[in-house]
Amino acid sequence: MTAASTSTTTTHCPYCSLQCGMRLTGQRLPTVSAWEEFPVNQGALCRKGWTAAGLYGGRERLTSPLVRDRRTGEWTAVGWDEALDLVASRLREIQAARGKDAVAVFGGGGLTNEKAYSLGKFARVALGTSQIDYNGRWCMSSAASAGIRAFGVDRGLPFPLADVEETEVLVLVGSNLAETMPPAARHLDALRQRGGRVVVIDPRRTATALRADLVVQPVPGTDLALALGVLHLLVAAGAVDEDYLAARTTGWAQVRESVAAWWPERVERVTGVPAEEVRALAGLLGAPKVMVLTARGAEQHSTGTDTVLAWINVTLALGMVGVRGAGYGCLTGQGNGQGGREHGQKADQLPGYRRIDDPAARAHVAGVWGIDPDSLPGPGRSAYEMLDALGTPEGSSALLVLGSNIVVSAPRSTHVTERLEALDLLVVCDLVMSETAAIADVVLPVTQWAEETGTMTNLEGRVVLRQQAVRAPAGVRSDLEVIAALAERLGSPVEFATDPEEVFAELGRASSGGSADYSEITYDRIRDEGGVFWGGERLFAETFAHPDGRARMVAVEHRGAAEQPCADYPVHLTTGRVLAQYQSGAQTRRVRELPDSGAFVEVHPMLAARLGLVDGEPARVTTRRGSMAAPARVVDSIRADTVFVPFHWVGANRLTHDALDPSSRMPEFKVCAARVTAAGGGHG
Amino acid sequence: MGERLVVVGGGMAAVRLVEGLVGSPWHVTVLSEEDHPPYNRILLSAVLEGAHAPDALTLRSQEWFDEHGVDLRLGTRVEEVDRTAHEVVLVGGARVPYDRLVLATGAIPTLPPIRGLVRPDGTLHPSVHPFRSLADCRRLDAAVAAGRRAVVVGGGLLGLQVARALAVRGVDTEVVEGAEHLLASQVDPAGGEILARDLRRLGTEVYAGARAVRLHPRETGGAGLRLDNGHVLETDLVVLTAGGRPSTALARRAGLMVRRGVVVDSTLASVTDARIHAIGDCASHRGRVTGFVPPAWEQAGVLAAVLRGEEASYDGSRSVARLRATGLDVAVLGEPTRATGQVVEMSNPVTGSHRRLVVDGGRIVAAALVGDLSRVGLITQLYDRGTILGNAEPGALLAPERVDLDPAAVVLPDEAEVCACAGVTAGAVRACASYDDCRERTRATTGCGGCVSVVRSLLTASA
CATH class of the missing domain: 1.10.10.1100 (BFD-like [2Fe-2S]-binding domain)
Incomplete structure (x- = not known):
């Protein structure tokens, strides 16, 4: 489908999980304008959205496959056939020598549903490898695993985002949505205008906190203890909904008992939040409608799943889940964070959010794919574990990367980069020469957002259609075409479709009957209805997705961060995002209109004075895993025992910890122990 | 392993120890004198105040012990420890064999030397209420009614909590403290004075530097409590919160070394008998008996690790004591009246705050915060983690936080x-x-x- 040069096409922003609707006009220099009818953002966009077309046709755009000579490091442009033949033959050699699992696949939460689905099928059918996972593992996997345990299903928000405006008290745990998804902040203002209250829980007093009635700043890694303390006070005050608990949940008795030991002064000592603030927070939650939303601040921990479960327990105890304008939700991060985790690019999953170790699921999906269920591999390693094993005798020796910039976004990234460099073959599909592409053996140039059609599932579980609005530059192919061409060369027993709508229809059949069932959704319906929610607009009003229809309450305990400050590394380090950049910055740092300020080290004036740091002067942050330098930004909005570094630039993730959550396998991005010094000149 | 572990006592230390042994091969028996499964003792004043539902105190229910194969015996009093036979002897003569024994007997309230407190038959005067157990709390709760009068004997943390709880319940409350000021073992006179002023402002009279010496029964059912300064306080209730002492009678009779508490080494084992451990309020480690829950839990955690066969040792605790009383703000870190170091102090009698940090080698080694807890979360973190501060930091920590401009x-x-x-x-x-x-x-x-x-x-x- 090709748009005429002056026509206008409705599509969606290339970045975050809000998937704001927008209009694109023109071909050579497309312009963005508001699409006011689209319900999620009603025409609002942040500057990332307004400038999204800035990446189109830029000079840094890759338009030819590139092959790197390992000896000289020199890149050579080659034709597509040559590149694909080379990749396919190397993959076959490696698998012949070391087995199917010698080839691994790494996907992304920004890929369309069609791509995520095809990639999972490609790994299992064309490559026959179990080794596939994706960067969404590092995004919302903790909320996903908690949601499945508690509710039997994982849909980030089980209701439309606009329901936020209908609650009485909104609690944001570890979300800075005013900067990470600015149009969503309009709902906070609307809520407060109605007399509702907003609580923000974050070690930093962020732009979101400026819209809050209560700001609670816990020590990073202690949100779980705070939740236990809140539930303790709710029980003490008799504020829990015993009728709801009896009718709709299991496990309450154990949970109730488990919070008896979390009185406010104990919570204060663990979290660094004054007991009076814990009481104030619990006091607010006596309101008739309470909504708790978690995001990466709460989830990206080695205790992330339990932290989410603890907050889910609060909402269940209050009887809020399934009540309109109340309940629990996760604010998903990546553009297709939700859909990306539903259709089989996760190590343990098949399409429709099915488990790959479930015989019935294998039989169903194999039937749709036209293969023998026994030929499907079993579960593979999680994202970090897969990367950590690369180039070792146990791990894979070839890696195919789509939609991810691992060198910037992996935790303990110096180590991970070493693992990538130890591979026999690294193939990266990308639009630009990202930091990961730069160390690849073969780079395949692919289409971006407005140059292709596909569906995304936003943070509400609303499936939206990103329509092609402009022609792709000559020389690039879509990921679907790359996958199909490689599958053919690898002698795949089945063909791979390259038309997105055809792939989507197949995805629908494969997901049919699964917990994320897309079989009733079509492109036409999406166009007609402003997006379509899978599973319905609102979940849990009547029942939960467990066989007994009840939500499961799971008693969880505070364990704390894997790495605690000590004499050598005395401060907490936390990481996050800034408004003008997105994820590894591979796209946004190349958009001229977006300020590329570079990384910085946010530090409280008291700590700055102790360490001799001056605002704007370089500071060096060192952890047991690496070191980086960036200008200090001295602000009193951060805890005085904590520093913050944004992760869009190479550096922050050299510092982060690779301790994993036992259930979600989420790395501990959000806290570790660090030493900060004045870097002076010449060391930056 | 698979041996028998007997725990004497069913308090907060005991339950934490048992939790730490879940999944281990020990066959655990808990012998508790109280009739109620282990509960959160430090919330009793909140229950009295009405701020905490009494049925939400239970730390672990009988069902939990059953599910985890722990034999919890309530209302069971231990008479003797037979160290030769490795058995404890219950009242009534039944014997319970052990391979390891843990004494978690806690503390018992001290009866102050007040004549008339104990009647000739050995029972307490009916107006007199100790405040240590859930049973004490229930009995006092039943006696409370708005408009009645109470005198709290003891101006320590517990005394102030109980006094505030009673006042919130509408009881006309007074506090008697023998030392020259309130919280004498935690805060300096200036801090104590601010607290007394706060209490008076909240309607509770404070008699510091005064000892209760005699209780006179009244025909009407109440009593007159005579102080050594000659005052007589007419009251309906006398609540005893003047401290407790480690419960060590069992250990003494068994011949274990006891100072103030049962003397234990870094594995929480009695220095006399390696098969017997002691944790919590009844234990004495390096000459210290703590009397607070967090150190008791740290000891329980270490002992659980030791009993699971792991390398673990107890090296003492950093204590943080918090007053839990509506309208009174106090945090005490370490021992601010005894710790040595440089004292950084900020006192504002106008607003009623008095804060003292004791800093040694750049570290906060003790602190007392009265009347202003705005930075308590941060100060506690810096204290607990032993963070080395810059020269300006202790002062900055006590300075007012920046006020945002409109x-x-x-x-x-x-x-x-x-x-x-x-x-x-x-x-x-x-x-x-x-x-x-x-x-x-x-x-x-x-x-x-x-x-x-x-x-x-x-x-x-x-x-």
Whole structure:
């Protein structure tokens, strides 16, 4: 489908999980304008959205496959056939020598549903490898695993985002949505205008906190203890909904008992939040409608799943889940964070959010794919574990990367980069020469957002259609075409479709009957209805997705961060995002209109004075895993025992910890122990 | 392994130990004198106050012990420890064999030397209430009624909590403290004075430096409590909170070394008998008996690890004591009246705050915060983690936090960014002809919408 040069096409922003609707006009220099009818953002966009077309046709755009000579490091442009033949033959050699699992696949939460689905099928059918996972593992996997345990299903928000405006008290745990998804902040203002209250829980007093009635700043890694303390006070005050608990949940008795030991002064000592603030927070939650939303601040921990479960327990105890304008939700991060985790690019999953170790699921999906269920591999390693094993005798020796910039976004990234460099073959599909592409053996140039059609599932579980609005530059192919061409060369027993709508229809059949069932959704319906929610607009009003229809309450305990400050590394380090950049910055740092300020080290004036740091002067942050330098930004909005570094630039993730959550396998991005010094000149 | 572990006592230390042994091969028996499964003792004053549901105190229910194969015997009193036979002897003569024994017997309230407190038959005068157990709490709770009078004997942490709880319940309450000021073992006289003033402001009279010496029964059912300064306080209730002492009678009779508490080494084992451990309020480690829950839990955690065969040792605890009383703000870190170091102090009798940090080698080694807990979360973290501070930091920690200016009252310079979403400065907004023009040209207000009012006011002001 090709748009005429002056026509206008409705599509969606290339970045975050809000998937704001927008209009694109023109071909050579497309312009963005508001699409006011689209319900999620009603025409609002942040500057990332307004400038999204800035990446189109830029000079840094890759338009030819590139092959790197390992000896000289020199890149050579080659034709597509040559590149694909080379990749396919190397993959076959490696698998012949070391087995199917010698080839691994790494996907992304920004890929369309069609791509995520095809990639999972490609790994299992064309490559026959179990080794596939994706960067969404590092995004919302903790909320996903908690949601499945508690509710039997994982849909980030089980209701439309606009329901936020209908609650009485909104609690944001570890979300800075005013900067990470600015149009969503309009709902906070609307809520407060109605007399509702907003609580923000974050070690930093962020732009979101400026819209809050209560700001609670816990020590990073202690949100779980705070939740236990809140539930303790709710029980003490008799504020829990015993009728709801009896009718709709299991496990309450154990949970109730488990919070008896979390009185406010104990919570204060663990979290660094004054007991009076814990009481104030619990006091607010006596309101008739309470909504708790978690995001990466709460989830990206080695205790992330339990932290989410603890907050889910609060909402269940209050009887809020399934009540309109109340309940629990996760604010998903990546553009297709939700859909990306539903259709089989996760190590343990098949399409429709099915488990790959479930015989019935294998039989169903194999039937749709036209293969023998026994030929499907079993579960593979999680994202970090897969990367950590690369180039070792146990791990894979070839890696195919789509939609991810691992060198910037992996935790303990110096180590991970070493693992990538130890591979026999690294193939990266990308639009630009990202930091990961730069160390690849073969780079395949692919289409971006407005140059292709596909569906995304936003943070509400609303499936939206990103329509092609402009022609792709000559020389690039879509990921679907790359996958199909490689599958053919690898002698795949089945063909791979390259038309997105055809792939989507197949995805629908494969997901049919699964917990994320897309079989009733079509492109036409999406166009007609402003997006379509899978599973319905609102979940849990009547029942939960467990066989007994009840939500499961799971008693969880505070364990704390894997790495605690000590004499050598005395401060907490936390990481996050800034408004003008997105994820590894591979796209946004190349958009001229977006300020590329570079990384910085946010530090409280008291700590700055102790360490001799001056605002704007370089500071060096060192952890047991690496070191980086960036200008200090001295602000009193951060805890005085904590520093913050944004992760869009190479550096922050050299510092982060690779301790994993036992259930979600989420790395501990959000806290570790660090030493900060004045870097002076010449060391930056 | 698979041996028998017997725990004497069913308090907070005991339950934490048992939790730490879940999944281990030990066959655990818990012998508790109380009739109630282990509960959160430190919340009793909150129950008395009415701020905490009494049925929400239970730490672990009988079902939990059953599920985890732990034999919890309530209402069971231990008479003797037979160290030769490795058995404990219950009242009534039954014997329970052990391979390891843990004494978690806690503390018992001290009866102050007040004549008339104990009647000739050995029972307490009916107006007199100790306050240590759930049973004590229930009995006092039943006696409480608005308009009645109470005297709390003891101006320590527990005494102040109980006094406030009673006052909140509408009881006309007074506090008697033998030392020269309240919380004498935790805060200095200035801090104690602020607390006394706060209490008086809240309607509770304080008699410091005065000892109760005699209780006179009254025909009406109440009593007169005579102080050594000659005052007689007419009252309906006398609540004893003047401290406790480690419960060590069992250990003494068994021939274990006992100082104030049962003397234990770094594995919480009695220095006399390696098969017997002691944790919590009844244990004495390096000459210290703590009397607080967090150290008792740390000891329980270490002992659980030791019993699971792991390397673990107890090296003492950092204590943080918090007053849990409505309207009184106190935090005590370490021993601020005894710790040595440089004292950084900030006292403001006008607002009723008095805060003292004791700093040694750059570290906060003790602190007392009275009347202003705004930085308690941070100060506690720095204390617990032994963070080495800069020279200016202790002072800065006690300085008032910055007060945000009203953004509406500030004249924004042209270069100030007013719309973060679109990256628009005040100057760029001022250059626009109208609100719609501004939206179209700069995209200000089209993202999160947070700058709408600022943009409108900038345009009005420049019009």
